[in-house]
Amino acid sequence: MKRLSIFNHSIFASLICMFMLTGCYDLEPLSYTEINPSIFPKKEKDLDALVMSCYYPLRGSWWDGINSTSEKGQMFINECCTEVLVGWYNEQQLCSEMSYNERNEGVTWFYYIRDGHGWYPTPGGYCNKISRCTLVLDEIANSSLNETQKARYMAEVRCARAFMSYILFDMYGPLSVAPLDILKNPLIENPLPRLSNEEMVKFIEEDLHYAAAHLPMPRAAEYGRFSAGLANMLLIRLYLHETVHDKNYYNAVDSIAREMMKPAWGYGMVNSYPSLFEAIGQTADNPEYIFVIPCSYKSYSVNQWQMEVLPQDNHTPIKGYGIVQSSWWFYDTFEQNDTRKTYLLDSYRTSSGQLVNRSDPGTTLNYGPIPLKYEIDAGVASHDGASDLDIVMYRYPDVLLSLAEAIVMKPGGSVTQEAIDLMNIIRKRAKLGDKLLTDFPTKEAFIDQLLTERSHEFWCESGQYRADLIRFDKLYDRVMELNNGVAPYASKDKYLFPLPLSVIVDGKGLVFQNPGYNN
Numbered sequence: 001m002k003r004l005s006i007f008n009h010s011i012f013a014s015l016i017c018m019f020m021l022t023g024c025y026d027l028e029p030l031s032y033t034e035i036n037p038s039i040f041p042k043k044e045k046d047l048d049a050l051v052m053s054c055y056y057p058l059r060g061s062w063w064d065g066i067n068s069t070s071e072k073g074q075m076f077i078n079e080c081c082t083e084v085l086v087g088w089y090n091e092q093q094l095c096s097e098m099s100y101n102e103r104n105e106g107v108t109w110f111y112y113i114r115d116g117h118g119w120y121p122t123p124g125g126y127c128n129k130i131s132r133c134t135l136v137l138d139e140i141a142n143s144s145l146n147e148t149q150k151a152r153y154m155a156e157v158r159c160a161r162a163f164m165s166y167i168l169f170d171m172y173g174p175l176s177v178a179p180l181d182i183l184k185n186p187l188i189e190n191p192l193p194r195l196s197n198e199e200m201v202k203f204i205e206e207d208l209h210y211a212a213a214h215l216p217m218p219r220a221a222e223y224g225r226f227s228a229g230l231a232n233m234l235l236i237r238l239y240l241h242e243t244v245h246d247k248n249y250y251n252a253v254d255s256i257a258r259e260m261m262k263p264a265w266g267y268g269m270v271n272s273y274p275s276l277f278e279a280i281g282q283t284a285d286n287p288e289y290i291f292v293i294p295c296s297y298k299s300y301s302v303n304q305w306q307m308e309v310l311p312q313d314n315h316t317p318i319k320g321y322g323i324v325q326s327s328w329w330f331y332d333t334f335e336q337n338d339t340r341k342t343y344l345l346d347s348y349r350t351s352s353g354q355l356v357n358r359s360d361p362g363t364t365l366n367y368g369p370i371p372l373k374y375e376i377d378a379g380v381a382s383h384d385g386a387s388d389l390d391i392v393m394y395r396y397p398d399v400l401l402s403l404a405e406a407i408v409m410k411p412g413g414s415v416t417q418e419a420i421d422l423m424n425i426i427r428k429r430a431k432l433g434d435k436l437l438t439d440f441p442t443k444e445a446f447i448d449q450l451l452t453e454r455s456h457e458f459w460c461e462s463g464q465y466r467a468d469l470i471r472f473d474k475l476y477d478r479v480m481e482l483n484n485g486v487a488p489y490a491s492k493d494k495y496l497f498p499l500p501l502s503v504i505v506d507g508k509g510l511v512f513q514n515p516g517y518n519n
Helices: 013-018 045-058 074-079 090-097 128-141 147-171 197-214 229-244 249-260 303-311 326-331 378-382 397-409 417-429 443-458 465-471 477-482 499-506
Strands: 290-291 347-349 355-356 389-396
Touching: 013 347, 045 128, 045 147, 074 090, 074 147, 074 465, 090 477, 128 147, 147 197, 147 229, 197 229, 229 290, 229 465, 290 303, 290 397, 355 378, 378 417, 397 417, 397 443, 417 443, 443 465
Parallel strands: none
Antiparallel strands: 290 389, 347 355
16 A cells, blocks of 8 residues: 655665754854765765755654644644634644744744754754755766756755745745855855845746756656656745735746646546545555655654644544644534545544533533544554654645636636636535536635635645635734634734744844844
């Protein structure tokens, strides 16, 4: 059933020690006692190991994987800003109330931490991983590989760099990106300003165009490795992100989505929505997956979501932490027969047999149902809370809904039958009836339904629903609605998370805090 995970590669054990890199601008010298540049990289397998080191921070890991299915992952933080996840303490509460600020390291650390944070005694964050990719690209360019081999490896690294850059750009705004000449002279202090929005978009866009042109097609790519499909999906997300500034980006979304719908790409939808999050459906030939992160109990990438959401007193062998719930507001937006809420549990039995439900929620269902998402993996109990169910990130329905949005919202666009049909493809698989053209007298009515379908289809996957709400200026209103109008620290300025204070200090007057926060 399972396939080998790219994150099981034994080379990662040494890579953790060998490639600890710099902060975004506080650059530290590479230790030549650990890497001898005259012998490494020398062979193709060495370069493959370097490429894998660029996948590494994108995996699922509580310690240092940005796509961790835990409170240390970007999906958790982003979804907690919406109705999908609700918390009552720590970062989950701060996000649910939009009360985070520049001193909340649990929110800011994804960008960069200089002096360690909490369980992290050493510098961390993910902005420095962009620099890591830049240095690997230089190693590949100067290697003895032929041009075809170089292009293949460089496409993977550029996809990794763009993937990480987009996640951070979406959360924090434009980044400080170190060019190669500065990275190769780490002993010279060079504080860097943040890129402009236009420069940031161009940086990500160029990487993704290169990746899309040189990565294998989806059916030819190894399960869990990047494909041209992922590069195009990330381009779609980047362009949707930028439609706030220029509606012409919808034309690019339209073009890419239609290209990905062609038979040559091999994408399609499976019959059962729940199977996508069950062992039976997680196979290498699943035509719906654009990108998943392979996991296994004892690998460098694990799925920890069941431990995060299952209550301690539940009757299964998995005694979870129950640190977050969904909201009843979100649950009530689903139609009765919608199969997409199969693993959105509105009740459970305790170990003593007591029924906990909406009528008698106690403290485990008082905010909303359990957002289990994945089927119960019995192996979690005997593997330190780790599941080997793969982390689902991007799927083909995102292409269809993105096209539907582009048709309606592009310059000169309107609500058309084609856009409705694309939405209905998603709804039919969920066992729901069709929507009609007459159901949407305005663009606003269509977008409201589109956002509902996005939340129902992709909850707890890529973490991009927050970006969807921001794109239509609905996040602030949603936070206020979920908090009964009482969220005194909420503000539309907080559509971007704050930068860490250390980034402002290290920027030496060149880096400024996002609006809505103190410097």
